[in-house]
Amino acid sequence: MANIKDVAKKAGVSVTTVSRVINNRGYIGKETRRKVEEAMAAIDYSPNQIARALQRSQSYIIGIIVPDSGHPFFAELIKNIEMYAYKSNYKLLVCNSLDEAEKETNYISMLKENRVDGIIMCSQTLNVEEYKKVNLPIVSFDRIISNDIPYVTSDNFHGGELATEHLINKGCKKLLHVSGPLNLDVLPNRRADAFKLTCMKYNIPFHIVEGEFSRQAFSYYPEDFIEEKVAEQLSEYDGVFCSNDILAYAIYIHALKQNIKVPEQLKIIGYDHNQFTKFLQNPKLTTINQPADKLGKAICSNLIKMIENEDNDVNNTIVDVEFIQGETT
């Protein structure tokens, strides 16, 4: 009896395309639809089979758990993932953990109950063991969970090197890094490693101020963090590399208020090049671009491959970063 693969072969299109025509999902050109329908008729692909195909236990829903979907970086990432998922007939359930372990646990249960086909894990408050128990295809963003769970990340180490070397090349003699929270072993901490090693390589004195989880992940008002943890010692440094653009801009504003001239007296470089930074014109921040479009596409396509079992050996993806010259260095 003919199956969906036979239809695809006959019509000269992919199985996904046939599935789209059957389910009337996603965009299908008129010509393609006609070819698929003719192929279905030609090989007598019957409605019963369609019904059976529909009964497959696939929901075509992907869940994504982020610390904060409103954060400029995650908002852009989610948009890119959703647009990519749409092309493959998948829908995206968005969950905000607010970096609370209990919410993250609840969301994982909820997503399993709702029979999502897979989970994108961008929130990282649980221990690695918790994720291993999930028993669904998972792609992890920015964290190595286990050998079975592939991750997608930007080239954090290279980004940290680029940023630190840029400050040194611009003549900085004493450097500060405002990192993310270092207590969890997540990949963005490679930015701090690279900062440290690059400073040591060039014999540049340095210091690292550790970010705080709750403030780092979804606070749009990091001014008080800067005031409390960074302000007093800032005059000792002539260059600062921040692990995200929001903090970098907050340091710029602090410098402005303190009449510290940027970039003459203090050079500032961020990380992300998120929507906020792209739109910000006065000043344009010098930063490291981790491209949300490429990250989103890699996350989504790797997860769909796992779900559809096309590829049992899904690899980790490390997306290139890019130095962006702005006006703060």
Add this chain to the structure above:
Amino acid sequence: MANIKDVAKKAGVSVTTVSRVINNRGYIGKETRRKVEEAMAAIDYSPNQIARALQRSQSYIIGIIVPDSGHPFFAELIKNIEMYAYKSNYKLLVCNSLDEAEKETNYISMLKENRVDGIIMCSQTLNVEEYKKVNLPIVSFDRIISNDIPYVTSDNFHGGELATEHLINKGCKKLLHVSGPLNLDVLPNRRADAFKLTCMKYNIPFHIVEGEFSRQAFSYYPEDFIEEKVAEQLSEYDGVFCSNDILAYAIYIHALKQNIKVPEQLKIIGYDHNQFTKFLQNPKLTTINQPADKLGKAICSNLIKMIENEDNDVNNTIVDVEFIQGETT
């Protein structure tokens, strides 16, 4: 035979709380869980009934269609809606229409196929008749669709009045408004109506430049729109009210490049007070705040009321706006 309402009554809690305990969804305190479980045992509420309750054709999934989930305003709105939905055990499917009618139509079909319990409609490219055919609970954001479909919006007319009167009170003699696209009858166009009527009331000469849909809804780089449609005539005006903050900031940047002093020579006021504006410090934009938290809560709670049939007469909700004094007026 005992039902879920009997359990709720016996335990002295709401039906929603009992449902959460049964489905193990959302946060339930230990004491509450104990009370519900004791009540279930006391009145012999059997697992069969639980199974039947679970078989109800409710998915506890809400779909939201927005022009662009990455846009600062919608990103914040979605976050607020999702957080509110979570408290009531609902999950949120996010869809980006990019203001394309075809994508919007496809998404509506996809959401229906996925048995969502209701739809939040923030994208407005289709004709009113299309939405009436959906046959699911809908809450519309910023548009009057029909008497059966409640809407949530900010007090756009009052916001337009506040903005225009502020410019006039600051001494402006000739005013410009950059509106949204006026070809569709959506509620944000009341901002332009208020601008016009307020100028007429005070005998202030004025002009309106109409925004463009594709550029308005999800462009973060509206500089070229400003260059093409606004720049040449800008010197004729001493005050401009923009229908969103992104455009207001783009005009500020244009003025900066042209050595037009803000606010001395040109006063600028926006609308939204979105995350971008809240975080932007240099300069702080004068704007009208349409609070994403209150809008999100109203949208979500109105839709859940419709889904759960608690209230057949769900009213429209108009959320108050607030004037925010920044440094651009």
